[in-house]
Amino acid sequence: MKKIENSPLQGRNDRSNLCRYERNRFATLAMTVGFLFALSLIQCKPEKMPPPKDTGDDSLYTATPYELPNLNPARYRAVNIPADNPMTKEGVLLGRMLFYDPILSADSLISCASCHKPEFSFADNTPVSTRALGGQTTRNSQPLIDMGMNKKFFWDARSVTIEDAVRDAMNEEQAHNFLLTSARVDTARYLALFNKAFGRPGGFSEEKIIKAIAQFLRTLISSNTKFDRFIAGDQSALSPDEYEGYQIFLDNNRGDCFHCHIDLTYLTMANQIKMVANNALDTVSSLHDFLDKGYGAVTGNPNDNGRFKIPTLRNVALTAPYMHDGRFATLEQVINHYSDSLKYSPNVDPLMEFIHQRGVRLSPTEKQKLIAFLHALTDTTFVNNPEFQNPFE
Amino acid sequence: MGVICALLFLGACKKPENKTGFQTLSFQYKYGDEPLAFNKLYGTTSGDSVRFSTAKIYLSDVVLLKPNGSTQSLSTLLYFAHPETLSVSLKVPEGNYTGIRFNFGLTEGQNQFSSTTKPCSESPLCVDNDMWWDDVLKYTFVKLEGGVKLAGTNEFSSLVYHVGTAPYVRSITVHQSINITENGINNALVLDVQKILDGTNAMNMETERTTKTFDKPTVAGKFADNLVNAFSVE
Numbered sequence: 001m002k003k004i005e006n007s008p009l010q011g012r013n014d015r016s017n018l019c020r021y022e023r024n025r026f027a028t029l030a031m032t033v034g035f036l037f038a039l040s041l042i043q044c045k046p047e048k049m050p051p052p053k054d055t056g057d058d059s060l061y062t063a064t065p066y067e068l069p070n071l072n073p074a075r076y077r078a079v080n081i082p083a084d085n086p087m088t089k090e091g092v093l094l095g096r097m098l099f100y101d102p103i104l105s106a107d108s109l110i111s112c113a114s115c116h117k118p119e120f121s122f123a124d125n126t127p128v129s130t131r132a133l134g135g136q137t138t139r140n141s142q143p144l145i146d147m148g149m150n151k152k153f154f155w156d157a158r159s160v161t162i163e164d165a166v167r168d169a170m171n172e173e174q175a176h177n178f179l180l181t182s183a184r185v186d187t188a189r190y191l192a193l194f195n196k197a198f199g200r201p202g203g204f205s206e207e208k209i210i211k212a213i214a215q216f217l218r219t220l221i222s223s224n225t226k227f228d229r230f231i232a233g234d235q236s237a238l239s240p241d242e243y244e245g246y247q248i249f250l251d252n253n254r255g256d257c258f259h260c261h262i263d264l265t266y267l268t269m270a271n272q273i274k275m276v277a278n279n280a281l282d283t284v285s286s287l288h289d290f291l292d293k294g295y296g297a298v299t300g301n302p303n304d305n306g307r308f309k310i311p312t313l314r315n316v317a318l319t320a321p322y323m324h325d326g327r328f329a330t331l332e333q334v335i336n337h338y339s340d341s342l343k344y345s346p347n348v349d350p351l352m353e354f355i356h357q358r359g360v361r362l363s364p365t366e367k368q369k370l371i372a373f374l375h376a377l378t379d380t381t382f383v384n385n386p387e388f389q390n391p392f393e
Numbered sequence: 394m395g396v397i398c399a400l401l402f403l404g405a406c407k408k409p410e411n412k413t414g415f416q417t418l419s420f421q422y423k424y425g426d427e428p429l430a431f432n433k434l435y436g437t438t439s440g441d442s443v444r445f446s447t448a449k450i451y452l453s454d455v456v457l458l459k460p461n462g463s464t465q466s467l468s469t470l471l472y473f474a475h476p477e478t479l480s481v482s483l484k485v486p487e488g489n490y491t492g493i494r495f496n497f498g499l500t501e502g503q504n505q506f507s508s509t510t511k512p513c514s515e516s517p518l519c520v521d522n523d524m525w526w527d528d529v530l531k532y533t534f535v536k537l538e539g540g541v542k543l544a545g546t547n548e549f550s551s552l553v554y555h556v557g558t559a560p561y562v563r564s565i566t567v568h569q570s571i572n573i574t575e576n577g578i579n580n581a582l583v584l585d586v587q588k589i590l591d592g593t594n595a596m597n598m599e600t601e602r603t604t605k606t607f608d609k610p611t612v613a614g615k616f617a618d619n620l621v622n623a624f625s626v627e
Contacts, residue, residue: 073510077520252608266520273523303432303446344548350446350538353551353603 063088063197066215068148071223075231077266079148079218085163085211087218091197093391094190095216098209100390103184105132105174112213115141115173118388121315121379122220127326132175138292140326143319145312145382148218149268155324157276157309158298162214170210178206220388222314226376228267238376245373248366252353255338255370256360259351260310269313269377276307277349280342281323287346292324303347317375318383331374335367413486416573419581420473420480421627422448429475429586431539437591440544441598443552447538448475449524450584451517453503455495457485457571465490470503472517472524473584485578490571493582497620498534498562505531526557533557533606535620537586541602553603554616561606561617569626580626588623589616 066087068079081087098104102111115129115137116122122144129137139155147153153165170176185191185204194204197212227246229237238246248255260279263272276295284290287302296305308324322328328337339362342348342355354360362370382388422429424445434442452471456464468483503518513519524532533555540549572579590596594615604612 252605263520271523273521346549348549350540350551350553353553356548356550 063090063199065089066092066219068219069221069223071221072232075228075267076221076223077146077149077263077268077272079221080151080161081148081218082161082163085214087215088197090193091212091215092219094193094197095212095214096388097190097193097391098213099216100392104170104176104181104209106177106180107132107134107175108184110174112169112174113390116144118383118390119318121145121222121318121383123319125320127321129173131173137173139324140321142309142311143315144217144220145222145314146268147220149221149266149272150270151272152275152309155308156294156298162217163210166210166213166217176206181206181209220382222379222382223267224381225314225379227373228379230376231267239372241369241372242376243373245369245371245376248362248370249373254360254362254366256351256353257338257370260349261313269316270310274310276304276309277351278306278345278347279308279338280344280348280352280355281327281337282306282345283343284345290345294324306345306347307349313374313377315378315382317378331371332367335362335370339367412575413484414575415482416485416578417480417482418467418471418578420471421581421583422473422475422479423583423585423587425585425587431475434542435587437598438595439591439598442542443539443590443598444549445537445539445552445586447536448586449473449522449536450497451499451524451532451534453496453498453500455493457490458492458494458566458568460489460491464494467493470499470517471495472522474522485573487573487575490573492566492568493571493626494564494566496562496564497617498557498559499532500562501559503532504559526555530558530607534561535616537589541598543599551603552598553605554612555605556613556616557606561613563617563621565621565624567624567626571626583625583627584620585623585625589619592619592622594619 066089068087085091099112099116102108102114104111110130110132113122115124117124120143124141127140129141131137142155147162147165150162151160153159153162154168159165159168182204191203194208194212198208226237226242230243230246249257249261260271260274260277261269263270266272282290284306287296287305290296290306293305295307295309296302298304311319316322317331320329320331322331322334328334338359340359342352342358344355344358348355424435429445429448431446432444434444436442450473452473454469455467455471457467458464465486465488467485468481471481473479473481499518511519513521518524518532524534524536526533534557535554537552537554539552541552542549567582569580590598596602596612596615596619601609601612601615603609604616606613
């Protein structure tokens with residue numbers, strides 16, 4: 001009997017059998033995948049996980065809110081989170097990847113982390129840093145720590161939000177070009193993350209890059225130094241030398257550091273209200289003679305020339321070299337400056353009360369103890385936090 | 394009918410109550426006869442020059458004095474910082490008053506740490522007014538900062554007055570007519586910085602140009618005493 005090649009009936013039976021076979025095979029496959037997935041959940045390490053593929057099934061995806069550490073509000077400033085950039089786990093992960101990925105720079109060589117290295121509290125260990133396309137930055141790369149508690153960013157305090165600061169750094173230091181970046185983005189690697197972080201439609205945009213990096217930066221919070229533990233009530237947290245150094249830090253007539261480096265009793269270790277100061281780094285006879293006008297270039301007010309943002313002292317032992325131009329290689333040099341080598345200029349900050357004698361004049365022992373206290377501001381759990389490290393390594 | 398007329402008559406004769414509404418009280422920092430300007434040089438009678446970059450003060454238990462000797466509460470706490478916070482909206486009845494009385498500094502109850510956690514929109518004792526010292530000393534009541542160029546010298550030295558804690562609270566009364574109408578408060582409260590530094594009990598600008606209270610309590614006391622006569626209503 002001639003086989004009816006194209007019998008609709010036969011075809012239906014064949015398809016039916018095929019479907020049954022496919023269903024069984026699919027069920028087996030699904031069980032296997034499910035088992036492997038469950039195994040992967042048990043064994044996965046979030047900081048090392050590969051970026052997800054864009055499966056296209058996240059159109060209804062709702063990002064997971066990111067919970068910041070619950071810190072004592074009397075001791076730690078609240079993190080400023082703009083209403084249009086709420087923090088999500090997906091946004092933070094995306095921001096972390098973009099922070100470490102050089103694709104944002106014009107030459108695909110410089111990532112944010114090239115100048116902001118986690119081991120140095122996200123600062124650079126050279127006076128200035130290498131920019132995209134081969135140039136050098138004009139100032140020292142500042143540590144990125146407790147940024148969400150800050151109100152202004154960069155040495156000249158020119159940005160008032162983290163998002164502005166990220167945009168500025170991308171343009172200035174990475175010579176960011178959105179078209180170039182777009183062409184380089186591996187959509188399979190990033191698109192799903194953008195969609196999960198910010199939802200559909202839209203995918204990839206410059207604004208989302210900035211927002212994601214800003215979200216990651218807001219997670220960079222330090223709260224576990226010896227000094228934190230001491231202030232929290234652990235009297236043994238500071239050694240006798242460190243404690244004596246703290247007293248020098250607070251003493252109007254010795255270190256007198258606290259006016260600029262304590263923000264009320266908040267432990268941000270930088271006065272976030274005073275914000276900028278001329279800390280007697282350069283001798284000039286006129287306000288117009290500062291080589292780097294700092295904050296004055298931002299405000300246009302000559303009285304602000306030579307003023308720079310007061311940096312946090314958290315992890316200060318890890319963030320050498322120091323000052324806006326990285327002129328001091330060690331903490332010893334910094335303390336010698338404040339103790340013996342202040343330089344007069346017409347707008348030296350009034351709180352540099354000992355400018356008339358060129359410094360507070362600490363003894364060698366006092367300097368040693370003050371430096372011991374500064375080392376007690378080191379937070380190793382911060383710099384070693386796996387959630388802050390390069391996700392591509 | 395007679396009763397109604399009597400009631401109408403009585404009603405017509407009833408003294409109208411002073412209207413109470415929100416009015417703006419202005420504050421002005423001056424140096425002598427002119428408004429204080431930051432970074433401007435002012436000469437002293439001893440030939441020194443002074444300039445200013447910060448001027449902030451707390452006043453508490455502020456009351457208006459009525460002609461009959463009673464008082465009208467104006468505010469429990471006022472904060473004035475040059476140049477950004479020089480007026481405050483207060484609920485106060487219209488009327489003529491004979492003066493104003495207040496404390497320089499904070500009351501014991503106000504001088505507590507817990508207030509620092511509030512935003513400035515809720516309390517002048519907020520963090521961002523940058524007046525908190527620490528858990529022991531609490532708040533500074535005043536910050537006056539700038540520089541001093543002594544006669545015959547070329548460099549500025551620091552001028553820093555941070556005065557606080559209970560012994561330096563002063564009660565201050567200014568007897569001056571204050572007229573409040575529906576159009577506002579027709580007077581401003583004025584603090585003449587020159588009277589603090591270069592008045593009848595002038596600061597020695599070489600030895601008394603700084604105090605953070607505990608390091609130089611005598612200077613802090615002199616500052617607080619001079620402050621008593623440095624206010625006026627204009």
